[in-house]
Amino acid sequence: xxxxxILIPSRMSATRLPGKPLLMINDLPIISHVVNKAKKTKIxxxxxxTEDYEIFNEVKKNGGEAVITSNKHKSGSxxxxxxxxxxxxxxxxxxxxxxxxxxxxxxxxxINLNKSMIDNNSDxxxxxxxxxxxxxxxxxxxxxxALKEKLSNKNFPIALAxxxxxxxxxxxxxxxxxxxxxxKINILEKFxxxxxxxxxxxxxxxxxxxxxxxxxxxxxxATSSPIxxxxxxxxxxxxxxxxxxx
Numbered sequence: 001x002x003x004x005x006i007l008i009p010s011r012m013s014a015t016r017l018p019g020k021p022l023l024m025i026n027d028l029p030i031i032s033h034v035v036n037k038a039k040k041t042k043i044x045x046x047x048x049x050t051e052d053y054e055i056f057n058e059v060k061k062n063g064g065e066a067v068i069t070s071n072k073h074k075s076g077s078x079x080x081x082x083x084x085x086x087x088x089x090x091x092x093x094x095x096x097x098x099x100x101x102x103x104x105x106x107x108x109x110x111i112n113l114n115k116s117m118i119d120n121n122s123d124x125x126x127x128x129x130x131x132x133x134x135x136x137x138x139x140x141x142x143x144x145x146a147l148k149e150k151l152s153n154k155n156f157p158i159a160l161a162x163x164x165x166x167x168x169x170x171x172x173x174x175x176x177x178x179x180x181x182x183x184k185i186n187i188l189e190k191f192x193x194x195x196x197x198x199x200x201x202x203x204x205x206x207x208x209x210x211x212x213x214x215x216x217x218x219x220x221x222a223t224s225s226p227i228x229x230x231x232x233x234x235x236x237x238x239x240x241x242x243x244x245x246x
């Protein structure tokens with residue numbers, strides 16, 4: 001049986017909103033909300049990978065599992081690989097890298113992504129959703145992905161490009177990228193052993209390291225776009241939404 005582990009990279013030193021993993025919503029820190037969403041998928045073991053003991057202790061206090069990693073990593077994927085090796089996990093086929101700042105991600109989207117990876121025997125998979133507002137195409141904070149074909153619930157097409165810029169003049173099938181990744185174990189090991197590419201550094205998009213080294217990334221359609229917490233305004237808006245649901 002194919003097995004997947006969910007690893008959640010998290011750190012206190014985010015540039016725009018330091019300490020965001022421990023901001024509280026409904027008396028629970030953001031990182032623990034993400035852990036609980038991951039657990040609901042019942043895909044497999046869930047572990048937070050962090051360089052900060054504040055996060056480690058809070059996750060453990062709230063019933064989650066965590067591991068301490070180096071503070072030298074340049075990307076979340078590098079962090080989860082260290083954690084994977086440290087945990088000495090056997091008989092796992094895929095590692096799913098779940099963002100630690102998206103507590104309202106739909107667990108069904110995570111489940112569907114994992115299933116598509118297994119069904120298609122893919123190397124790397126991620127999520128994208130429809131762009132409903134054309135202004136998003138010009139928004140540099142919105143990562144776009146261009147695909148070979150139109151995205152639907154029935155396919156898992158290959159990504160042609162990822163960018164923060166407007167791709168509409170160059171590609172036909174453009175979607176809003178959601179920063180969740182699932183790797184085959186051997187592909188994750190290959191990926192983290194490549195040097196960061198010029199493309200990756202300039203665009204601040206780690207997935208470009210894969211494309212620049214001819215590793216395919218397949219994309220699954222997500223039902224909705226989770227709200228990431230990058231600023232205090234994001235946090236307050238998400239807090240209002242999640243507390244209203246109760």
